[in-house]
Amino acid sequence: MRMSKMFSQTLREAPSAADCKGYEFLLRAGFIRQMGAGIFSLLPLGYKSTAKIEGIIREEMDSLDGQEILMPLVNPADIWKETGRYYSIDKEMSRFNDRRGSDMVLAMTHEEDATSLGRTEINSYKKLPQLIYQIQTKWRDDARPRAGLIRVREFTMKDSYSFDRDQAGLDEQYKKHYASYFRIFSKAGLPVIVVGADSGMMGGKVSHEYMYLSPIGEDTIMTCEHCGYTANKQVAKFQKKYYKEEAKVIEKIATPDCKTIVDLCNLLNIETHQCAKAVFMMATFINDKSGEEEEKLVVAQIRGDLDIEENKLQNILKANSIRPAHEEEIRAAGIVPGFGSAIGCSDKAIIIVDDSVAKSNNLVAGANEEGYHLLNTNFKVDYTGKVADIASAKNGYTCSVCNHELKVSKGVEVGNIFQLGTRYSEAMNCYFTDIDGKSKPVVMGSYGIGVGRLLATLAEEYNDERGLSLPISVAPYQVHFLSLMKDKEIGEKIYTDLMAAGIEVLYDDRKESAGVKFADADLIGLPIRITLGNKSYIEGSAEVKLRSNLDETFNYSLDTLVDDVKKEVKKLQDEITNNIVHKELEI
């Protein structure tokens, strides 16, 4: 490609919206342009990189016997009503009516489509297992797009869907994806860790997320360096301390103006772990069949030294959403905010008790009476409720596996794998006849990789103060060839020779000063740079530099330039191949 003909231009100054380095350079180098909030165009350079990423993904999916298909972006709402997600997903899914007035949606993922295809194509165990995948546009009307391609509304995603006879089959396809994703990310050059995850709206059981660790990330991840335990904070387990003692008799005491745990501890001269804190939430339950909504008050009882992890609570409740309750809603159940507890309200609210409370004794809790608390409250004696882990993991907490310290980090989710089980096949009647003649629901899995997000994280990982420096596997071209000579013919010949040798070249043939050409080459950051100038030409050579190390210069003889560059390309590619991560899931 000749730079004189290239559609995009580089920007000397960063547009003000660029809030992180990777985004700034993708804009300045001319990879992407914004159209609206969370809506981007890929320019030629960005599209080339994206195509390379997709190539890596295709190669891997094909190696898992995946078959590429393409499902529609616009879906009739009917299939989404079948699974209930038409009702349970809020404004994030965009809906509209077609000219006949039919309900339509823009697909934000394709479980419904895939299951719909599955039920028409798969009728016998003989057709299983299957794996289909697509690389396709998704639309999610996210309330808060940010950080360039990191969090967008319209994006390209590779999503695959597995179909199996049974759990064992699913386990196998799941494991294959688990290992394959490590290969994909390492081929692209992105360091990732895998974490145990919440399955969120997918509604499955087992799931993992692939995280690129970075301060720009929005997900919070707990890791244990000692044993390797990693989990999304939303589901992270940790080892709690329990304070077991002889149960004493409950006693009411006056605690005027003590509305917080800290006030209470100061007044009574006790530790926070000797209190039981009540957190009041409103949970929304949506009926999958009718779409009817119901709100219920939830009292979450947790020990005073811990905080509620709302995500864990929502999962225990199997609620569609939860939010903090308003004061009037709390009072309506006869509970006094500031002096509230689960005691005496089992008929008015759902009570969830963290095991920290269930396994401790003689905790101080609210008396549900203005200005009073209760000493020595004990679970099961004074109140009951469902016991679960609803506590939020924090930095420095103890790992539940090995008792070492957990560390908190930020990450960007670039991929995920879910075991869906029969959630979708049962809801959508995707059944097959097994060898025993019985009709059984297909066991499914779904697996996603955000293509644009992967480009964004790569740009974040591979940059310096001058610009991008993408690995050769995902860079838009392998070689940037700068001719600084007045004589155009020599440059043209080298360009033509490089192209003929199958090397991907961006040729800077513009009438620009050397400084401009160097600055743009730094910005776009192609892995190998060839510079042809008068000085080196007289010596019969050209200069070669690697973008990853601009301080070092090699002089390549013009006679053997093409072959030498070809070797250099091969060398860089081999480095990536040699560093492919092989990691298996142990279940």
Add this chain to the structure above:
RNA sequence: CGGAAUGUCGCCUAGUGGCUAUGGCGCUUGCUUUGGGAGCAAGAUAUCGGAGGUUCGAGUCCUCUCAUUCCGACCA
């Protein structure tokens, strides 16, 4: 969806009620230059996001609206 901020040429930016709206980058033309974002000269490009209002006078003040960004809620 709550809170905040910002909209001036393709990008960055000046502007604090008063003449024909700054400057830089980029763009066009010519000459010079050609190893790190060149120099000289001449040009073009802005209904100051939109609508309404206050005022003798509005880019500037007010109201509404649209858009974008940030913080939070949310998020595969």
